[in-house]
Amino acid sequence: MIVCGDDALAERLAAELTTVYRERVTLVVPNAQRTGVAAGWARASVLLDRVQAVMNGGEGDLGAPHVVEATVLDEATLAEAGVREAAALALVHDDDETNIRAALAARRLNPRLRLVIRLYNRKLGQHLEELLDQAAALAVPGLDPQALDTSTTILSDADTAAPALAATAVAGTSKVVQADGLLLRAVERTPPGRGRRADPGLCTLALLSSTTNDPAGAEGSDASGQEGPMLLPDDGTVAAATGQGMVVLETVAHTGSATPPGRLAGRGVPLGSLFSRRLRWSLAVLVGCVLGLAVANGLLTDDRPLHAAYLTLLDLFAINDPALDKPTARQVLQLLAGLAGLLLLPVLLAAVLEALGTFRTASALRRPPRGLSGHVVLLGLGKVGTRVLARLRELEIPVVCVEEDPEARGIPLARRLRMPVVLGDVTQEGVLEAAKIHRAHALLSLTSNDTTNLEAALYARSVKPDLRVALRLYDDEFAAAVYRTLRAAHPRALTRSRSVSTLAAPAFAGAMMGRQILGAIPVERRVLLFAALDVAGHPQLEGRTIAESFRPGAWRVIALDTAAPGERLPDLAATPAHDGTDRPAGLVWELHPGYVLRPQDRVVLATTRQGLAELLGRQPQLRARPSDT
Template identity: 45%
Template sequence: MTPTPPATTYRAPRSQHMVICGDDGLARRLAVELDAVCGETVTVVLPSRHDEHGGEIDMLHRDPRSPVELLIAARPDEQVLRAAGVERAAALALTYGDDQTNMMAALLARSLNPSVRLVIRMYNRERGRHLEQLLDRAVLARRGRGAAPPSDGLPLDTSTTVLSDADTAVPELVAAAALGPGHTLQVAGKVFRGVARPAGTPPHASDLATLAVLSGADRHDPRSEDSAETPGEDGTQLLPDTVTSYHSQFTHGRLMLEEVTHDHVPEAPADSRTVGGWLRDRFTHLPWKVFVSREVMSVFGVLTAVVALLSLATYYTDDGIPLWKAVYLPLLDIFTMGDPATGESPARKVLQLMAGFTGLAILPLVVAATINATGAFRTASVSHPPTGDLSDHIVLVGLGKVGARVLIRLRSTRHRIVVVERDPHARGVAVARELGVPLILEDATEPRVLDLARIGQSASVLVLTSDDSANLDIVMAAREANPGVRAVMRLYDDDFAATVSLTLRASYPDALTRSRSVSALAAPAFAAAMMGRHVLGVMPVERGVLLFTAVDVAGHPALEGLSVHQAFAQNEWRVLAVGAAGSGTVPVSSSDTLGGLRLASRPGFDWRPSHGRVLRAGDRVVLATTRQGLGILTRGRIAPSGPRPTP
């Protein structure tokens, strides 16, 4: 029989009251996320209850089963923070769109409650890093002056976490484009996702663990894309034992944890780093055809016709003049380079005046057409369209703040990519050139541009521009050209995204379409940070939720001295990975740079530990837990005595 550690005395947890202050969709999505994850009160501070975000929070506030409360305030000043209960809160999220507002509120909150966990949304990552260090240093200094410990004797998690909603959304966008739907998780430089396997699906080599046996209750819900295809009768079973998982695989879908990729620094193709490769790239793909465009040819055609007419008139009105001179003189007159014909015949004088007026009319057109062609050549010369044999690639549209990070992440998975961006100065253009990725610098809403990207032969299209309407237009055009293409688009409004996704699925039932807002994709990471630095991610599972956490084994009676097999607790927690206690558990522990962007490296976690490996005091483990399991692990209470199920 599996040994069971002795029971310990239950210690009452400190309040898990959460406060969210924001002014856009991220605050609303975060409140909904915490409503499902956190059993304590969640107070949301919004500027208005009458906009679309405030209206949904107000509905949650009026629901007697919901722990969400609503406070209306224009700015998060000290009075508002006190009214929201920051002084007794366990965590505060500041998600305003303005960095300065978030910074001021964070400093106020830290002075009101030095032990509060702060989760701050920042666009300027360097400023956010300095703010994170400043606020955490203030807590350490206060402790050094002899501040009293918490009443329950547990160490306080007073971390400050600065997040960018764009950065946190990138892994899920990449996974959706490369592999299909599935909530993703970043741990120690690796990317994982929870993927639903329909009933009867054999195990995959990339599967690490069974996270849940699914009921399939949400399989038609566009917001819940990880449900099984086959509905069951027993409901969702989180973290089942091996026997349950095995017997249910033929009748129920299963949610499996799958390893997606290993991060590495992507390199440009070797050939492009040689002198010969560089010269070939520069001159083979230069867009010389812009100088023979219809506009340029029309202007120079008119000019040629006028010169020909004036030359013929000069030849027939001036006896004995050579043909070359009959052409040469009108050209001089058109370009105002000839001498006045004061001593010439009246016909010559008239022709010179006509040539002069023609030059005044045509030369501006010639100059404008030449300048336009030169500008088009300069812009198009930095493009590098794909070769004619490219297929099964990913078309990425938009290389802004999100697109640049998605490009790097996609390149690290070694997928073939074609990028489209209309702004030659966009941040990701330099990254695309450095990586040697085929680049088209044109507007993707133009039909021929998608043809240049070989959308008909592509496997996926990922549209990440800042214009919702343009994103929808591009995806619809891609669907017409390739009905089976996997389409992932970024939409700001979450309700609009759900409607679009449902409509496109109905129109193209055999093709995958995913449309989500960045705030909806980022909300789980913000929720995880609010629950403490030990929480790495939150993954919705139908009507339930799983949390991923990093725990030091030392001092944990439910972990220390037990094997990985014995440390499993059905419906509570499962050990996923084992590493040294000093191993990093955040996505970026050290970095390389590419185009000014940070790339994660990999600390050492064993993601396929032997079931017989004994957990020692110097180990750190990554666990998948339920809410109940996390409460037991973080508060020092263990499961009741009795035999443990077989993992």
């Protein structure tokens, strides 16, 4: 595997490939002498030292990545890095043009190469993906690109981090896997009481060696002396393990309040924001006065109720004849009706002006509706914030956005989705209050400034101490320090500090392994992979029932893709494109144990590294330790 990059994403990607997938990695970094960036190579060296420290872990050398310094990422550099013999190449430079140039050169050098390219422009990425795959197919005539194990995957760090950030706001965890647009998370269940059984969720992924609060950070052994967790246990083992914690798979669901009521059907405009409270009370009082005058007019004149109301309205709008020869009571009622009409005119004018202003604002940016609660406050509508906003909208979670720049990238999306937006500097007093932070379910602070994110999180905690907070921080060490401090200061609240590169690296690594990889979830010191495989060509699956295909400790079928082969997503880990059509989800999670897998089926499996290597018919290039199955 070859990784070309110069930032934290390249470091994280190299570590992910080496520690999780046990692959040999070559890291291509810029040459600082030619670029004039004195700190470039020093930073890359520091990052590489971190990678080696993570990989070694005090338990034996796993092999450090081979480092190649390059002035320009051209064909000569790629050839020196070994692109002709490589299985996959990741181009994760922050410059789109550099990545595109290198991708075209790499495809010429090795048509069989699997390419993963970091690109923010989705439309350009789609065209580039089709072009490179077509070039690979034409380079080897007569062979299907899938038979070549060749694919081009265009990813954005903002796109890949968005599901994890959305899951953090909803469920408090970033240990998620996306399949066909559905978010799945690994959740630890504490041991149930005697005679009770824990909720198995969709399926039981592992039995923990010790009870902890974090399935990814636990270490130790259970009472029987078994080291590490038991991955993919069978039902009998799970039933017998009454005293052990377990990790189960479940879907991510929003637990906050639903979308606030009081909207105009089909328009999404809150009724309460058409007219102010004072204006509504003024109208109500005047209407009451008119009704009272109509009743009094009917009682004093013995007139029919309908005719008495009609005369009152004529008096109200000053178009009735003066009651000169009428009784005194009728004359007084006419004067009162005329006075009410004078008061009604400015109220009606104010109502018209407020309604026009409201609809003008509704066509631009909405304000947070009155009575909103249980929502997510999203700070920052840049690249990452825009993707997270779209993901939260897909999950039907109420969101209030806060952005300082009215020309920010995500403002048009918020306007189109009818999402409330508060324009202002989040560090200024009153901005978070306008977003109703005191009634929010969670805060996602995703601006590009670490200090702003931290200041917003601290202020939000002072307003609501138990608020769920997730903030984006670039530096991993700073993020860890902030996390520990906030957890110590607010032990009962949920705090998460996330780096976009840390969240995006697993998706890039999975794409380098092939489109069948949906993601990886750590369980203590082991790793579970999630993969989508076609049943055809796998004798361990083809012709077997769901129960017969299950191999404890190796793999387990957890979902079946029921979509027709021509309608399936080529990459289940990708977020489905919303083109206005309602494409039904093809994955079925509640599987009958007796269902027989057919060659045309595609399944989603939870598997260990060794189990996936056996299914794919290849062995890991680096020998895995027994504790890292």
